[in-house]
Amino acid sequence: MASEDEISLLVIVLDVNPIWWGQQAQREDEFTLSKCMDAVMVMANAHLVMSRTNKLAIIASHCQESHFLYPSKHWKAGDSCGDDSSSAGGDGKYEVLSVANKLISEEIRSLMARTEVKGHQTDTLMAGSLAKALCYIHRISKEIEGKVVIKAAEDCALQYMNFMNVIFAAQKQNVLIDACVLDSDSGLLQQMGLLLELCGIYLVSDLSCR
Amino acid sequence: MDEEPERAKRWEGGYERTWEVLKEDESGSLKATVEDILFQSKRKRVRYVLTMEDQDLKPNRLTATLKLMEYFVEEYFDQNPISQIGIITTKNKRAEKLTDLAGNPKKHTTALKKEVDTACVGEPSLYNSINLAMQTLKHMPGHTSREILIIFSSLTTCDPANIYELVKTLKALKIRVSVIGLSAEVRVCTVLTRETGGTYNVILDESHFRELLLHHVKPPPANSSSECSLIRMGFPQHIIASVSDQDAQPSFSMAHLDSTGDLNLSLGGYYCPQCRAKYTELPVECKVCGLTLVSAPHLARSFHHLFPLEAFQEIALAEHTGEGFCQACQGELKDKSVFTCSACKSVFCVECDLFIHDTLHCCPSCIHSQGPS
Numbered sequence: 001m002a003s004e005d006e007i008s009l010l011v012i013v014l015d016v017n018p019i020w021w022g023q024q025a026q027r028e029d030e031f032t033l034s035k036c037m038d039a040v041m042v043m044a045n046a047h048l049v050m051s052r053t054n055k056l057a058i059i060a061s062h063c064q065e066s067h068f069l070y071p072s073k074h075w076k077a078g079d080s081c082g083d084d085s086s087s088a089g090g091d092g093k094y095e096v097l098s099v100a101n102k103l104i105s106e107e108i109r110s111l112m113a114r115t116e117v118k119g120h121q122t123d124t125l126m127a128g129s130l131a132k133a134l135c136y137i138h139r140i141s142k143e144i145e146g147k148v149v150i151k152a153a154e155d156c157a158l159q160y161m162n163f164m165n166v167i168f169a170a171q172k173q174n175v176l177i178d179a180c181v182l183d184s185d186s187g188l189l190q191q192m193g194l195l196l197e198l199c200g201i202y203l204v205s206d207l208s209c210r
Numbered sequence: 211m212d213e214e215p216e217r218a219k220r221w222e223g224g225y226e227r228t229w230e231v232l233k234e235d236e237s238g239s240l241k242a243t244v245e246d247i248l249f250q251s252k253r254k255r256v257r258y259v260l261t262m263e264d265q266d267l268k269p270n271r272l273t274a275t276l277k278l279m280e281y282f283v284e285e286y287f288d289q290n291p292i293s294q295i296g297i298i299t300t301k302n303k304r305a306e307k308l309t310d311l312a313g314n315p316k317k318h319t320t321a322l323k324k325e326v327d328t329a330c331v332g333e334p335s336l337y338n339s340i341n342l343a344m345q346t347l348k349h350m351p352g353h354t355s356r357e358i359l360i361i362f363s364s365l366t367t368c369d370p371a372n373i374y375e376l377v378k379t380l381k382a383l384k385i386r387v388s389v390i391g392l393s394a395e396v397r398v399c400t401v402l403t404r405e406t407g408g409t410y411n412v413i414l415d416e417s418h419f420r421e422l423l424l425h426h427v428k429p430p431p432a433n434s435s436s437e438c439s440l441i442r443m444g445f446p447q448h449i450i451a452s453v454s455d456q457d458a459q460p461s462f463s464m465a466h467l468d469s470t471g472d473l474n475l476s477l478g479g480y481y482c483p484q485c486r487a488k489y490t491e492l493p494v495e496c497k498v499c500g501l502t503l504v505s506a507p508h509l510a511r512s513f514h515h516l517f518p519l520e521a522f523q524e525i526a527l528a529e530h531t532g533e534g535f536c537q538a539c540q541g542e543l544k545d546k547s548v549f550t551c552s553a554c555k556s557v558f559c560v561e562c563d564l565f566i567h568d569t570l571h572c573c574p575s576c577i578h579s580q581g582p583s
């Protein structure tokens with residue numbers, strides 16, 4: 001186990017392109033965005049529980065923007081959201097977890113509701129979300145290492161240059177990137193893994209067995 | 211030749227045993243003895259030009275320089291993955307190649323690590339080292355940028371011929387020479403760098419040394435007189451084979467055939483598109499057909515030198531209206547001034563501005579608008 005002083009930061013970049021998820025729901029009823037979110041939250045909770053000093057951030061990558069689901073910028077660090085004391089104390093759950101879960105579900109609900117979807121592209125702005133993730137890591141952890149987990153749908157060829165720039169920046173910062181691709185191979189992420197030795201893990205998940 | 215290392219030891223030894231000498235001397239005045247010893251040691255230092263064993267850079271100049279050189283090699287290949295470096299050392303009025311021109315940083319760093327143990331001996335020779343470098347660089351194609359970086363600690367040089375003639379040849383070949391001096395400014399270096407278009411700096415301390423080295427990592431601005439030509443490059447695909455494949459047979463990589471280290475058989479690798487020779491690492495020049503093999507990310511890395519990101523506009527925090535959060539890191543804007551991207555008008559804090567320009571090379575918000583739809 002890590003020593004008490006070591007802080008481990010986990011940043012999860014989740015692809016929430018509504019068009020892709022919509023098509024996905026038509027292909028297979030079982031696996032929807034909510035199920036995926038649940039799985040992600042399990043992982044996030046697990047990370048937070050491993051050590052008191054662990055930090056978390058989740059970024060949703062949408063077709064026109066990337067949005068931080070957690071932590072919310074309007075929520076100052078250290079606050080335990082005074083209004084929610086009732087829910088926090090309710091079932092004896094570790095406070096951080098209940099606050100985080102609540103926040104994440106609210107944020108993603110509002111994100112999906114408010115964003116107008118233009119066009120019918122199924123690609124997402126992975127490079128942009130990664131760039132924001134790196135800036136966040138850079139701010140939070142001058143000394144500690146961060147880790148980014150990506151769950152992604154499909155690639156967009158237009159983003160190649162930007163994606164590469166972001167990957168090199170991550171390499172320089174010693175940030176590990178694990179990639180989990182749903183349903184189809186991603187050439188970009190594969191390149192990143194093989195050539196730059198940056199990926200911890202590269203895995204393509206078959207949706208039926210998740 | 212054997213005498214000189216001996217003298218070196220005696221010089222060091224003499225310094226260590228100073229107190230003994232003082233003790234022995236009872237009749238003569240102490241002051242005179244001390245002065246004499248100091249004078250002797252100074253004389254020796256100047257005569258045998260052992261300046262690299264000088265201790266003004268800890269633990270001594272040679273070790274500090276070698277360590278910084280390793281750092282330089284790594285940073286250089288990080289910024290310029292399709293370039294090559296060769297290392298030449300000079301001592302005893304001769305110059306010899308430490309490593310050949312190669313694109314693999316590991317070779318250079320291992321060679322540099324071994325050099326820590328060598329003794330500094332004799333006088334350096336600028337002429338011989340530049341000549342040796344020139345022999346190799348002469349054969350490089352015209353569209354490449356050819357540079358020589360000299361780390362010079364001594365104040366003298368011992369040359370077999372007129373160095374100013376050599377400067378003329380360098381100018382004709384369009385080779386840029388830059389010098390980093392560790393002791394003091396030397397006129398011949400000033401002339402050398404001025405004529406060839408390089409830079410000459412003398413270091414103040416170790417951090418200044420590091421800064422100057424970093425300055426040389428970035429490629430020089432493209433010279434308009436360099437020839438433009440089409441360069442042939444191969445982009446091999448990575449083939450991964452497993453033992454269970456019927457056709458898969460383990461083979462050696464062409465790059466390892468020359469090396470004396472362990473030869474490893476490997477199943478997959480990169481196959482040259484022209485001659486199908488196998489390599490395990492990129493970038494590399496194919497030994498069989500001479501084609502430069504690179505991968506797309508390597509080129510992408512060199513790309514941002516050609517199209518650098520524009521500097522952001524600085525405005526005072528008071529003048530900024532809108533959200534009080536940096537759009538990259540989501541942190542509160544607390545500094546005196548904030549930075550705005552002229553293209554997308556997003557706001558960033560000081561830290562993110564530095565990070566974006568030094569490491570990221572792309573504006574996080576602009577990327578979003580470049581996406582599809």
